[in-house]
């Protein structure tokens with residue numbers, strides 16, 4: 001594969017982007033999308049502006065890269081993030097090229113893009129289920145990096161086997177029958193990471209802020225103007241389900257690891273990454289003195305022990321965040337780039353094994 005030959009030298013662009021992301025230019029772009037009625041682009045852009053959402057841009061600069069982005073991945077992800085149509089999809093819309101999986105064709109580049117992201121069966125770029133597994137894998141790798149204990153089922157032919165350790169409880173299904181609910185991953189000892197509960201179940205979920213309804217593009221939960229709406233909705237849904245499954249149990253909780261396709265991560269996801277980074281910093285530099293731990297003088301302390309801890313914490317946090325964001329943009333870019341490549345119809349199980 002040629003992908004490793006083209007490692008993106010992102011320094012200049014990164015600088016320009018961090019400037020862009022934090023400056024008025026960014027707001028101006030959002031306003032332009034709103035004014036021109038392009039709420040799809042506005043929603044994607046707003047998600048991209050969330051804390052950590054652009055961590056993939058800088059992560060690719062590090063020598064230590066378990067996941068690399070090809071130049072094509074990078075360019076596609078960048079255009080997607082900024083709400084700009086992809087040239088291959090514009091051409092597909094002009095030519096009415098069929099989706100490589102289901103054969104549908106669409107009137108615009110954005111339709112193709114959304115279709116690529118909501119396609120549940122596998123296209124040549126992968127499926128929704130495949131992307132979910134890739135994000136989960138990145139969470140698993142983050143736990144390994146930080147040295148945090150976890151259990152997760154292995155994925156065989158696209159299906160994760162549900163190990164007893166991840167079993168949360170039972171929930172009511174249709175017709176009133178109860179069925180087992182499994183989390184994606186479990187962290188059995190999170191008090192060491194600052195959680196109140198010892199056992200924390202993780203539920204990974206990748207959410208679109210844009211959908212296709214009867215072939216019409218729709219912005220979900222007013223995502224063009226209400227940042228994080230899609231995530232709040234997902235978390236409310238899942239929290240209800242897990243509350244039912246865990247009824248009456250103490251010392252256990254669920255972390256909904258929700259991330260939007262644009263990159264916004266829910267606060268519970270941020271909390272997990274922060275806890276992992278702090279855990280690693282404690283392990284390497286030793287726990288912080290009590291006053292620093294409470295946030296007093298943490299940022300501007302001259303105490304070398306506090307400074308060392310801070311350095312490891314910041315570096316680890318940005319690396320873990322980068323890892324998850326790279327996984328996200330890589331899977332999204334591949335699905336968008338390859339949506340029109342013919343791909344044999346296959347069963348759900350086979351579809352997610354890619």
Ligand SMILES: [Zn+2]
Pocket residue numbers: 099100101102103104115119
């Ligand atoms: Zn399709």
